[in-house]
Amino acid sequence: MYHPFKKIRQEYRETRGRSNEDFLEWFLKRHLSDKGKIILIVLCWLAWTQMWIYPALFVYLFEGVVVLCLLYGIAFLVTHRNHRK
Numbered sequence: 001m002y003h004p005f006k007k008i009r010q011e012y013r014e015t016r017g018r019s020n021e022d023f024l025e026w027f028l029k030r031h032l033s034d035k036g037k038i039i040l041i042v043l044c045w046l047a048w049t050q051m052w053i054y055p056a057l058f059v060y061l062f063e064g065v066v067v068l069c070l071l072y073g074i075a076f077l078v079t080h081r082n083h084r085k
Helices: 005-015 023-031 032-051 057-084
Strands: none
Touching: 005 023, 032 057
C-alpha cells in the first residue's frame, strides 16, 4: 500500500532542528517553499474576508478549531505514548 506522507514523515524525523519541534512547525518553517507560503497567506486572507462579510462563519471557525485542536492533541498523546514504549 502506498503511503504518501511516509517520505515527508521520514524527512521530518531526520531534519528537525530541535527535539521539541512538532511537525506543523517544521513543515511551515523548513519544508514549505516560498510559493507555498504565499498561497497559504492568500488562502488565509480570503478566508478572513469571507468571515468579515459573514460574521456567522466565526462560529463555524471556532468549532472547527476546537475539533482540530482535539484531534491534534489526541495524535500528540498517541505519538508520545508510542515513543515511551
